[in-house]
Amino acid sequence: MITTTGLTKVYRSRGREVTALDGVDLHVREGEVYGVVGQSGAGKSTLIRCVNLLERPSSGTVTVAGQDLTALAGRGTRAGAELRKARSRIGMVFQHFNLLSSRTVQSNIELPLEILGVSGKERERKALELLDLVGLADKAKAYPGQLSGGQKQRVGIARALAGDPKVLLSDESTSALDPETTRSILQLLRDLNRQLGLTVLLITHEMEVVKTICDSAALMKGGRVVESGTVSELLATPGSELAAELFPVGGEPSGPDRTVVDVTFHGDAATQPVISQLSRTYNIDISILGAAMDTVCGKQVGRMRIELPGRFEENVVPIGFLREQGLQVDVADVRNAHDTAPADALLKDGAK
Ligand SMILES: Nc1ncnc2c1ncn2[C@@H]1O[C@H](COP(=O)(O)OP(=O)(O)OP(=O)(O)O)[C@@H](O)[C@H]1O
């Protein structure tokens, strides 16, 4: 539904160049909720602004619903009629809502329809329908100043849906909201995704958001996508940083000559009593050092850090047993983990 190929964006200001996007290939399937996470400055907002061509990429292509938007953009700085039309099919939700304070809620939602030249009667019908959809049917005549943050964001979402978009882009749309309101807005986005078959590309710095509603996710660092896939694919990827952040497990070994193993459960394996089977089959005592279990997209998934007596060489068979049960098993080198992290960072900085 959304594909970017080799997307690059270089900002030039006062003789300096900043590479905000460095060859991003992203593929968002129709009907999925796709989350992009990454630290501040990773290029997330630049990416989303390039997807609807609010920002013009330096190179690469953006295709939305089969249409190559980069080809529509032409050469001038102003968007051509075709690009404006294509853009009206892409809804955008902002962190700070961007509502006009002098207009009523209804008239804020009508604004994009006014720009598209839709008649007054039809605009009103559409706005009231959308207000009902986002649960604010009684707020049509209110002004943004009279609404809570969550209600303002609902208006922002209704406005984004005015042009019957197939795709909704959201840049940190819940970052300004408290946790409970965040949950209700995420639920609304999930409902809209299901009811309207809307494809949602959202930017967030909260892993909780990914856990709650995303089917797929990508991790950005320094303008690049360094990991991407469905949440279960990521969980099944050895050493996945996203999986580790979604399900952080800690815990140090209790002494020397212990093997520490991170086990990821997902799908059917999550409900099997594998740890007790392992203990019984090999007659070994297993300590649980840390664990994080949760429900992602209706499925139980989680990670657990366990400790087996003896060195790794002595535990090859029990570890093989875990793998045979369909579990993702990473042998954690707890001591070396601290040493390799700065080395990784050095390598990456050197590559810039
Ligand atoms: N208009 C601009 N001119 C120059 N540099 C810019 C511009 N916009 C963004 N950048 C730079 O591009 C890089 C990526 O910025 P971007 O806003 O995409 O990050 P982000 O991942 O959205 O961060 P945050 O989580 O803080 O919102 C940063 O180094 C930023 O300083």
Ligand SMILES: [Mg+2]
């Ligand atoms: Mg941003």
